[in-house]
Amino acid sequence: MIAGTSRFIGFWLLAAAIVALVIDGTRTIAASALVWTSLAKTWFQIHAGSLTALQVVMEKNVHPLLWNPAMTTILRMPTVMILAIFAFLFLRIGRPRRDVLE
Structure with missing residues (x-):
């Protein structure tokens, strides 16, 4: 399954x-x-609110360093x-x- x-x-x-x-x-x-279209641009075009919400959750609840530079590096990739x-x-x-x- x-x-x-x-x-x-x-x-x-x-x-x-x-x-x-x-x-x-x-x-x-x-x-x-x-x-090459970045993942951030694609995600923003599909649903901008969820991208912003993910950033807020990761910076406040997890750790700010997990958002920048880790997640921003992934979001800049094609x-x-x-x-x-x-x-x-x-x-x-x-x-x-x-x-x-x-």
């Missing part, structure tokens, strides 16, 4: 990574220069890369078990 759910999430994340790659690809062609990494992790967790032959 966990393996199936993990694969399901992994494939959705992989699909989202491909969509983000296509969007960045079209922007790259339009600008005639390499364009959306495609972050989604692909998480897709790989979820697909790896959900991979079918191999039978061991003796």
Whole structure:
């Protein structure tokens, strides 16, 4: 059950990574220069309130250093890369078990 759910999430994340790659690809062609959209920009465009709420929660309840520089470094990375990494992790967790032959 966990393996199936993990694969399901992994494939959705992989699909989202491909969509983000296509969007960045079209922007790259339009600008005639390499364009990568950061995770922060993508998250802000989708739901700005949750990004702001996460910042407040991490700075007040966890530790300010966890937000800056740790989380801000991750948020500056390309959306495609972050989604692909998480897709790989979820697909790896959900991979079918191999039978061991003796």
